[in-house]
Amino acid sequence: MxxxxxxxxxxxxxxxxxxxxxxxxxxxxxxxxRTESSPGGSGGRDEALVRLRSEIGDCRRCKLSAGRRNIVFGEGRADARLMFIGEGPGKDEDIQGRPFVGEAGALLTKLIEKMHFGDKNLMRTDVYIANIVKCRPPMNRDPEEDEIASCRGFIERQIEIIRPEMIVTLGRIALQTLLRRPDIRITAARGNFFEYEGIPVMPTFHPAYLLRNPKDKWLTWSDAQKVMGRLAGHE
Ligand code: SF4
Structure with missing residues (x-):
């Protein structure tokens, strides 16, 4: 059958x-x-993500729960080849319950849509986008160590379920958290491949930083080109 x-x-x-x-x-x-039994199917992964979301529930595991409106779980293809990870939701994301939907999100979407594999341009819906912490830190401050420690298990489970071929971390916090290297600097690391559980990781700047420093956009584009090259088997 x-x-x-x-x-x-x-x-x-x-x-x-x-x-x-x-x-x-x-x-x-x-x-x-598509189901898990269909060619290239993602059914099992979709269900696993739904199960994980329901496990998170109305999470109160850290103090960020006090000020949030919505938990921003993440969105995209459960069988995405490419996953983008930021640090945490901002104001717009908190209101809408979706990752990267504000001004920085629009810039990320633009970057994704400029990327291509062969002759196929990527769309935002082709990738998976999530954050290290799922609730908005007050006044957009950096998430604190205890908050990251409470939440990091969720992004690790998302990666485990999706099993992307490559991860792009956006900004310092996502990079340091994923690699468990608090010493690593984004300016030195970006543009170089690292590894998380056997998955290549490309660090690049957070789109919010690029909005403040548009002259560095070309650096992120060059990082994205390396990602495309590696996914196409040319790196
Ligand atoms: S940030 Fe993560 S651990 Fe903290 S309340 Fe939100 S979902 Fe739970």
């Missing part, structure tokens, strides 16, 4: 590609949702 489902899925996908090649944007049918 699983084999037949895979065949049906492949036939529908091929038909969809023919339609798109003919310039027909809206398909006369919907592709079935």
């Amino acid at each position: 699983e084999e037949r489902e895979a065949e049906i899925y492949a036939e529908l996908r091929d038909a969809g590609e023919v339609c798109r090649a003919l310039g027909i944007e809206a398909l006369p049918f919907r592709l079935p949702e």
Whole structure:
């Protein structure tokens, strides 16, 4: 049965590609949702993320819970090849319950949409975006050690579930936390590959920093190019 489902899925996908090649944007049918048994499926990972979110519940494990409006869990493809990790939600993210939706988020989205693998441009929905802490620190201050310690298990579980081929950390806190290296400096580390549990990690600047220092945008673009090169097998 699983084999037949895979065949049906492949036939529908091929038909969809023919339609798109003919310039027909809206398909006369919907592709079935992928399941873990479908080729390239993400069903099991989707469910695991949902389970993790419900485990977090109305979390009060650290003092950031006192001032938050929403827990910002993360969003994107459960089977994403590429994962972006920032430090924590800001005001807009706290209000909307979604990561990177403010001005810095718009810049991150622009960066993602400039990236491509082969002839396919990435879309924000192709990647997974999350933060080290899931609740907004007051006045956008850096998350403190005890808060990071209470929350870091969640991002580690997200990485474990998604198993991305590569991680891009955004800013100092995400880099230091993920690598457990409080000494590491973003200015020295960015542009170089590190590793987390066997997954290559590319550190780059946080988009909020780039809004304040637009002259450094080209450095982040050069980091993104290394990521694309590695994912395409050219690095
Ligand atoms: S920051 Fe993390 S650990 Fe702290 S309350 Fe929010 S979800 Fe829980």
